Amino acid sequence: MKVKSKFGPKYQEFEIGNIVYLAKDKPLKLQNGSNISNFPISYQTYGKLNKDKSNAILICHALTGDQYCASKNPVTKKDGWWEFMIGKGKAIDTDKYFIICSNIIGSCMGSWNPKSIDPETDKPYSMNFPIITIYDMVEAQNLLLQHFQIEELHAVIGGSVGGMQALCWSILYPQKVKNVIPIASSYRHSPQNIAFHEVGRQAIMADPNWQSGQYLNKQTYPAKGLAVARMTAHITYMSENALHDKFGRNLQDKDILSFSFDKDFEIESYLHHKGFSFVDRFDANSYLYITKAVDYFDLESDFNGKLANAFTNFAKNNKNGKFCLISFSDDWLFPPSEMKKITKALIACDIEVSSIVIDSSSGHDSFLIENESLKNTISGILATS
Amino acid sequence: MQNQENIGQNIIKKQIRFDLEIISKLVASNTKVLDIGCGDGELLSFLKKEKNVDARGLEISQKLVTQTIKKGISAIQGDGEKDLEFYPDHNFDYAILSQTIQATKNPKAMLKEMLRIARYAIISLPNFTHYKNRLHIMTNGTMPVNKNLPFTWFDTPNIHFCSIKDFENLCYDLNFKIEEKIFLTAKKRLNGMFGIDILPNFFAEYGIFLITKNEFNPTAQEELSFYEKVKQGMDFQLSTPVSQRSK
Numbered sequence: 272m273k274v275k276s277k278f279g280p281k282y283q284e285f286e287i288g289n290i291v292y293l294a295k296d297k298p299l300k301l302q303n304g305s306n307i308s309n310f311p312i313s314y315q316t317y318g319k320l321n322k323d324k325s326n327a328i329l330i331c332h333a334l335t336g337d338q339y340c341a342s343k344n345p346v347t348k349k350d351g352w353w354e355f356m357i358g359k360g361k362a363i364d365t366d367k368y369f370i371i372c373s374n375i376i377g378s379c380m381g382s383w384n385p386k387s388i389d390p391e392t393d394k395p396y397s398m399n400f401p402i403i404t405i406y407d408m409v410e411a412q413n414l415l416l417q418h419f420q421i422e423e424l425h426a427v428i429g430g431s432v433g434g435m436q437a438l439c440w441s442i443l444y445p446q447k448v449k450n451v452i453p454i455a456s457s458y459r460h461s462p463q464n465i466a467f468h469e470v471g472r473q474a475i476m477a478d479p480n481w482q483s484g485q486y487l488n489k490q491t492y493p494a495k496g497l498a499v500a501r502m503t504a505h506i507t508y509m510s511e512n513a514l515h516d517k518f519g520r521n522l523q524d525k526d527i528l529s530f531s532f533d534k535d536f537e538i539e540s541y542l543h544h545k546g547f548s549f550v551d552r553f554d555a556n557s558y559l560y561i562t563k564a565v566d567y568f569d570l571e572s573d574f575n576g577k578l579a580n581a582f583t584n585f586a587k588n589n590k591n592g593k594f595c596l597i598s599f600s601d602d603w604l605f606p607p608s609e610m611k612k613i614t615k616a617l618i619a620c621d622i623e624v625s626s627i628v629i630d631s632s633s634g635h636d637s638f639l640i641e642n643e644s645l646k647n648t649i650s651g652i653l654a655t656s
Numbered sequence: 657m658q659n660q661e662n663i664g665q666n667i668i669k670k671q672i673r674f675d676l677e678i679i680s681k682l683v684a685s686n687t688k689v690l691d692i693g694c695g696d697g698e699l700l701s702f703l704k705k706e707k708n709v710d711a712r713g714l715e716i717s718q719k720l721v722t723q724t725i726k727k728g729i730s731a732i733q734g735d736g737e738k739d740l741e742f743y744p745d746h747n748f749d750y751a752i753l754s755q756t757i758q759a760t761k762n763p764k765a766m767l768k769e770m771l772r773i774a775r776y777a778i779i780s781l782p783n784f785t786h787y788k789n790r791l792h793i794m795t796n797g798t799m800p801v802n803k804n805l806p807f808t809w810f811d812t813p814n815i816h817f818c819s820i821k822d823f824e825n826l827c828y829d830l831n832f833k834i835e836e837k838i839f840l841t842a843k844k845r846l847n848g849m850f851g852i853d854i855l856p857n858f859f860a861e862y863g864i865f866l867i868t869k870n871e872f873n874p875t876a877q878e879e880l881s882f883y884e885k886v887k888q889g890m891d892f893q894l895s896t897p898v899s900q901r902s903k
Binding site: 593595614615618619621623624625626627628629630644647648650651652654655656 | 712718719721722724725726727728730731732733742743744747
């Protein structure tokens, strides 16, 4: 089943598929207490599910990612965000594995989100959309697996916010995941990260076109606010060295400073481009809700201040389960030190864990850039367990 | 530094084939083993295959950790001198340190840490006072550079050279019991007359030691069964699995 959805300030319409409606018989209870039923999840699959349904791998996407991890995105017309990783003969081999990637709830690529129509008012939810959490996203993914009648995942793999989902899988459904592979992720969103998210949210809300969240009903669009939010966030995805190497203080299309507030530097021009191309594919309210969900993520406080307690359930229920934690040396958004803490907690629970820190020069975004060590490690884990 | 690591790895690789068979004889089946500086995981995969051990690795090089993972063995990227803090007390039956103790900044702390996290430590080390080295120093008056010690004094990663006697003395000082010691030349096990090794501090190029804490007092029954079972190559669990320990 496919669905049409509108994107960007021009409300351009795109067809998004595949969509399945879940929780038809029994509503899903969200962490904030509200119940949802008959809600849509959009997903893509690659490869074939084998007879005993043992070769499924769930890919969890990042904050503003989507289900098109290994095929062309219908909105941006760009290749899938993990095309170098997933495919025939690649590290996550579609000849061997059945790969599922679903759009997280709250996100605007077809799954249940603030643009969806509220059956009670017949209008988009907008700010009536409930506050969701990473756990809720995982519960929705679990319903999707039930739809496929898959009882065990060979692996759950995710980068950044996707890695948080992978960790939540090991907590909510430890018996269902053989290999948990969080990449460039953490056990909680740090105060610095929350601060950057809040700047982004405030930029959106300060845009008069946001209209207290009702822009869909008023046919306006907080493009500038959303672009600023993206620009801020994008800085956190790179590293200082990467900025030096890529842009330096180079001027954009000029030889001398303009002595005006025009864009002088390449870095300014780059950020503007990143910000304003983002608004064509992403929804402002989705951005508010998902960033909030990520800010709420804190396994340590969820388990009485002891991170190891988060994994005791996994240790008990999945004796052969394994973790592989991958971080990047110059990622300052989710620094290797936070993965180290997870490693320690897992060892304390006597869970089999591997962990590596890949030398990188692209900051947090390194997990989206082709890298032999990343590919080798993931293919190695998948092949040997 | 990177270059030194690579050279070091190559030497370890040559020696490991020989080492691993001997080390494997010291390891009881179905136990839990940590190899500190596990390289590409060769020793661990050998132990997993031969002794069905629960094998874990710690290795400083990311590329080598990835190679270990590719062999189906879980490994953590970390520095053996800093990152043993990852592991709780008595987490392993054996902690192995192969051909590395002489390259550590603090060998004493290293040994203590090993016997904090494991009941037994297996350490293999080059014997600096092998007669060829002694002769070299006597005749040339320079630091020996040869097949086993391929580094010049200014670029060697080996910063704490010791002899077999020195190592035994340190174990004594730390109140560690040497359960087994095996002396080797590069190609074979040193076999003395009537099963007694003659002047190992002079003739052995390498020593491999199985050590444990003196204050660890297992029941007589347990101790007996350890030696019997190791010698017979029988399967048994050395320590209480972590899952059964009180948290």
